[in-house]
Amino acid sequence: MTDRLPVVVGVGLTPFAASRDDCNVRDLAVEAVLACMHDAELESLHAIQHGLTSYESDHFNRQMTLGAILHDTLGLNPTPNVRVEGGGATGALALRTAWAYIQSGLCDSILVYGCETNGKSISSQTANQLFALSADVDWEMMVGGTYTAFYAAMMHAHMEKYSTKREHFAHVAVRNRRNALDNPNAQKPMDISIDEVLNSRPIAEPYTLFDCSLLSDGAAAILLSTEGWAKQHSPAFSVRPKVVFTATGCGTDTMRLGDRYPNLTNFAGKREAARQAYQMAGISDPLHEIDVAELYDSYSGVEIQAVEDLGFVSQGSGGPAIADGLFDRDGYLPVNTSGGLLGRGAPVGATGIAQAIEVVQQLWESVTPERQIHNARRGLTDTHAGIGTICVVNIFERRD
Amino acid sequence: MSDIDTRILSQLEKKTAQPKYISGQDDPWSAFRQVEIITLELIQQYKHSLGKYSRFFIELENGRFLGTKCSRCQTVYTPPRPLCSKCTKITDWHELPGTGSVKTYSVMHYSSNINDDVRVQAMPMVLAYVLLDGSSTLFPHLLRAENNEVHTDMRVHVTYNQGPVQHPIHLMYFAPLEE
Numbered sequence: 001m002t003d004r005l006p007v008v009v010g011v012g013l014t015p016f017a018a019s020r021d022d023c024n025v026r027d028l029a030v031e032a033v034l035a036c037m038h039d040a041e042l043e044s045l046h047a048i049q050h051g052l053t054s055y056e057s058d059h060f061n062r063q064m065t066l067g068a069i070l071h072d073t074l075g076l077n078p079t080p081n082v083r084v085e086g087g088g089a090t091g092a093l094a095l096r097t098a099w100a101y102i103q104s105g106l107c108d109s110i111l112v113y114g115c116e117t118n119g120k121s122i123s124s125q126t127a128n129q130l131f132a133l134s135a136d137v138d139w140e141m142m143v144g145g146t147y148t149a150f151y152a153a154m155m156h157a158h159m160e161k162y163s164t165k166r167e168h169f170a171h172v173a174v175r176n177r178r179n180a181l182d183n184p185n186a187q188k189p190m191d192i193s194i195d196e197v198l199n200s201r202p203i204a205e206p207y208t209l210f211d212c213s214l215l216s217d218g219a220a221a222i223l224l225s226t227e228g229w230a231k232q233h234s235p236a237f238s239v240r241p242k243v244v245f246t247a248t249g250c251g252t253d254t255m256r257l258g259d260r261y262p263n264l265t266n267f268a269g270k271r272e273a274a275r276q277a278y279q280m281a282g283i284s285d286p287l288h289e290i291d292v293a294e295l296y297d298s299y300s301g302v303e304i305q306a307v308e309d310l311g312f313v314s315q316g317s318g319g320p321a322i323a324d325g326l327f328d329r330d331g332y333l334p335v336n337t338s339g340g341l342l343g344r345g346a347p348v349g350a351t352g353i354a355q356a357i358e359v360v361q362q363l364w365e366s367v368t369p370e371r372q373i374h375n376a377r378r379g380l381t382d383t384h385a386g387i388g389t390i391c392v393v394n395i396f397e398r399r400d
Numbered sequence: 401m402s403d404i405d406t407r408i409l410s411q412l413e414k415k416t417a418q419p420k421y422i423s424g425q426d427d428p429w430s431a432f433r434q435v436e437i438i439t440l441e442l443i444q445q446y447k448h449s450l451g452k453y454s455r456f457f458i459e460l461e462n463g464r465f466l467g468t469k470c471s472r473c474q475t476v477y478t479p480p481r482p483l484c485s486k487c488t489k490i491t492d493w494h495e496l497p498g499t500g501s502v503k504t505y506s507v508m509h510y511s512s513n514i515n516d517d518v519r520v521q522a523m524p525m526v527l528a529y530v531l532l533d534g535s536s537t538l539f540p541h542l543l544r545a546e547n548n549e550v551h552t553d554m555r556v557h558v559t560y561n562q563g564p565v566q567h568p569i570h571l572m573y574f575a576p577l578e579e
Binding site for chain 1: 413417433435437440442450453477478481485503504505506507508511512513514517518521527529537538539540541542567570
């Protein structure tokens with residue numbers, strides 16, 4: 001299997017924005033794929049053997065069978081295409097699927113492109129209805145609950161059990177938006193204080209406005225292949241550090257929080273995804289063996305839960321560890337150097353792919369100098385759907 | 401907005417988009433910068449079966465609160481699960497007294513706004529996850545308490561109302577239990 005481990009041939013993404021009303025979802029995908037093609041120094045897409053389309057919602061994008069339509073738009077016919085969906089984890093699940101397609105021998109190269117128009121083009125009433133469909137539709141959404149409230153109820157339990165403080169997760173809201181200041185593709189870079197987070201308007205207690213991530217338009221693309229295919233087709237491949245997609249894990253949990261009782265504070269599916277990925281990558285001490293990570297900060301406190309569930313720190317100690325700066329850009333394990341979902345944005349189908357792009361570019365040492373982490377050899381992405389209902393952990397390693 | 405063509409009823413805006421997301425001097429899309437934006441209205445309405453959950457909602461009309469119970473592992477599910485997720489066994493309906501304890505919650509300043517039952521609620525409101533006495537899982541619903549005062553392990557009970565409601569889940573809510 002090792003000789004078929006996918007390598008990263010090229011990456012491309014659009015800037016993320018609250019509204020890209022100069023584009024429809026096709027245009028965004030084209031922008032990202034062209035950027036990816038240029039990054040890989042390919043003349044065309046014709047040598048690529050497979051396409052993989054990553055998007056969450058026919059409703060967000062106002063188009064069904066978007067896989068077929070984007071594949072057509074990109075001129076990839078008659079090569080095969082598959083569409084992958086896994087809620088918020090869609091982009092990471094897409095990459096995991098691509099990993100398996102290459103490992104299996106089904107193809108030697110696969111273009112993974114993700115997109116979503118879930119920004120301002122969707123009216124708030126329509127957005128409410130669509131998000132209701134993404135929870136268990138007959139229960140907590142119908143009583144009036146929101147995803148913010150489901151996450152908030154988890155965080156409330158975490159605060160009571162482990163004495164986690166609002167200041168701990170406000171640190172994430174501040175740090176990730178500051179990281180975004182050095183990412184020209186970020187949607188909402190901000191330099192705000194802990195107090196501004198604490199004093200912003202409450203959305204679902206304990207979460208305030210600045211604890212919440214963004215709704216975005218955008219697209220992202222990654223070309224994966226065998227090493228042999230990359231050497232044959234991509235002039236860029238041999239002139240930059242080789243980055244290999246070495247490991248992937250996936251875990252799941254119940255749709256409704258209440259069905260997890262008494263485990264309300266953390267993401268069991270994420271622990272399972274990490275366990276699988278670490279086993280595959282031969283990692284036994286993730287805090288010391290991972291150099292850079294993009295974590296799924298859909299809400300600021302989720303990053304606290306993530307560093308615990310990914311085994312960076314022990315259960316319950318994520319809050320103080322984060323507030324102490326362990327995961328800051330100049331800390332021991334820098335996370336969300338892109339700005340994360342809080343600062344860079346989150347067009348759902350593109351999010352997991354964009355997280356991987358940040359990690360890959362960190363390993364290539366090709367991000368803006370201000371946010372470059374030096375000598376990073378191994379990077380991780382953490383992405384999930386629902387309230388950790390589908391969790392995916394992907395690991396990329398520099399091998400040169 | 402002045403150049404809207406009134407012959408196109410859905411038209412919202414016509415503009416020349418600025419290539420602000422393109423770096424460098426040459427905009428490869430310069431011939432594609434005219435943008436027209438319209439309203440796209442899709443009305444979606446369904447005959448939505450509550451399926452094997454239905455008896456739960458029907459019994460709310462009778463002021464009874466049902467979960468389901470697995471006869472193999474004895475797990476009691478609220479909301480009901482027709483299939484035990486531990487044993488892959490079809491469950492039995494199981495009536496509960498409707499009293500319980502809050503295990504976690506959030507005071508919501510915005511709701512899903514999903515139906516008229518929710519839209520009439522005064523904000524903020526409490527979403528409570530309640531461990532009903534005799535159940536193994538938590539049931540999420542609104543807790544109507546004075547000044548939204550709520551705490552973990554607070555005793556509550558299912559309160560029934562006669563409606564009219566749009567969604568039968570709103571035939572009940574939680575209220576503080578005076579013991």
